[in-house]
Amino acid sequence: MKLTFTAADEAFRAEIAGWLKDNLCGEFEVLRFRGGPGDEHMFPAERKRWEQKLAEGGWTCVGWPREHGGRGCSIEQQVIFHEEYARAGAPGRVGHIGEGLAGPTLIAFASPEQQQKYLPGILAGTELWCQGYSEPGAGSDLANVRTRAAQGADGRWMLNGQKVWTSLAHESDWCFVVARTDPESRGHKGLGFFLVSMHQPGVTVRPIEQLTGTSEFNEVFFDDALAADIVGAPGDGWKVAMGLLGFERGVSTLGQQMQFQNELDQIVRIARDNGAARNPALRQRIAEAHIGLRLMRYNAMRMLSQDSNNEAGPAALVYKLHWASWHRNLGALAMDVLGPEADMAESAPYNLTRLQSLFLFTRSDTLYGGTNQIQRNIIAERGLGMPKEAKGNL
């Protein structure tokens, strides 16, 4: 066990920190500490340009293998990249779904032709992706897919159906969609994994107004929308989709934590300014938040350090439940530290402060990506070998 980084890793840290210092300025100054969950709707044009700026510096897709245009960074270097990125206050990545989910999935499962067609746009930050998994009425029951894909005489696939909770769909160029290729099938059988252009007739995006009064999620409707490609064979959709979810628990969690750290730092500053830091009960909660975040980091480091013995299995299983619950508590703590000021919005008609948005938005953290209750089922069943939840037949 060793916590120190090598000299080469520290040099890498200096390189990315230096690049961010030199480039996160001028027209991009406004983006500091912006974007990310709860703030995803802000500055879309500037953030798209920022993606391309990053690409020019060679800082997109740093974890991708070199043969696919990435930087081939080690886990340690990816950790460092995400830490320095968030430490600098660089904005939430509008390209993260392409870089973190679509790209690795294509690298793992797609044909070389498909890879050549889609990966360059992700690398260059010019083509943004969104994720078409959830459907109305399906919620956490991912296998309950009703969107249909039918193959025409020319071999092309047409999609019909509806997706929901599609974040950044209104800014995206492409969507990966899980749809039913076999109309007779049920559950996770008979699914396909499709790549669909968002710029075509038959694709309609409708923003969902959230309790924050803003919209970053959408409903997406497919009416005879053409799928540009299918990844894997018809029927492989579940395998590809699940492989993708595995990538979701990757190193980007460390970057997410640095964003959490920025939020906690803001709360600590307020507590010191307004005297909440002298309230013993709030001191306890602030310390508890600090401890929870540090331990989240150590848990992730342990998860990422594992070799083939893979003893971190359970550490990976609990990760979502831990961060989601922690973040929800942080939102409430922010309000309590502010006291009566917590109710004062930034401006009319309903422009909320960052911390108000944090408080409200964190209620979704324990819902999306599998609710806390689903997470506990997964932990109990996969981590502790307890009997599976009985399946209903409605």
Next chain:
Amino acid sequence: MEFRFTDEQRMIRDTAAAFLQDVSDSSAVRKAMATELGYDPDLWQRICQELCFQSITVPEVYGGMGLGQVELAAVLEQMGKVLLCSPFFATVGLGVNALLLAGTEEQKERYLPAIVDGALTATLGWTGAEAARFGGQWGCEAIGLRWQACENGYRLSGELRYVIDGHSADLLIVAARAPGTAGRDGVALFALPADTAGVSREWQPTLDQTRRQARLQFTDVLVPACARMSGGEAAGRMLDDILALVKVALAAEQMGAAQKVLDMSVAYMHERVQFGRQIASYQALKHKAADMLLKCEVSRSAVYYAACIAEERVNPEGDARLADELAEAAAMAKAYCSDTLFHNAGSAIQLHGGVGFTWEYDVHLYFKRAKASELYLGAGTAQRELIASLLLD
């Protein structure tokens, strides 16, 4: 950065687990805890002679294995799992750690080889009656002894309480303060044989029967100048660092115990049938067990991290920047693992149903250990206040 066990560390852990499972089963623990000594001396000698765990952190130059705090945590985790009744925690967690940080060369040469031989057990005492004020004071403010310089040495007087294995340890390492001083000022550390004239020792029966505590009375105890440990003016600071190492050691034990009560509960839930179903199939109970697993995993990360930091502090070639995190890392581990063990042990009683409330089942042993080890060195509230003062003041 390699935040995982090496093959050697994994081997040490597995060896400890296999041995302890055999020798420290429920009946062995119950037999040992019924004695005044509190442990089986034959088993202690087996641990010393066959496994040499008592020498794990002792440098090779004193005959030890020369391993570090991570290996110590790995072994303590396994001891916590089985609630091992032994002087290991006092001797190695308290005594050897104190000698490593504050022992003079002469003291190390005198005491460490004897510990390696299995001929000497040790403990650390510093708290007096003051420790019980305000719900638990465990730092320099709780010191219960007074020291004064006298001809050829020092005179120690006062009372020590809550001294783990204090009635049986052969070597006493104690903190005392000069009259009229407060906080870290005037603190000095001493190492003296327990049979030094003027020291009287009394076993105190405890709620947690698996670990002994004693009250020690010092009446004009005269110790030679060579009994004083290093640190000089900074001995108060040194005591804080020693206590931070003890917190990490205790957290490792707590984490192991928290994992064990979860394992016991899961096994029971598979076995126990109610309303025609294994109770493990009820979501309300599955979710309770899932929360226990989450706490175990986060505790494990907390302990291993803190153990790495502790090693940087103890190792003369350690990374100074990481070593500076010791107080914080130890407080975080102690806070989180204390809360985890109490939560998991309490949940285990609930998950076991009525039998969880019986003397016959072992759950209550863990529940009692949970509360005792939570309060020793300061519960979660005290550790969080320490963190808060670092963040907010």
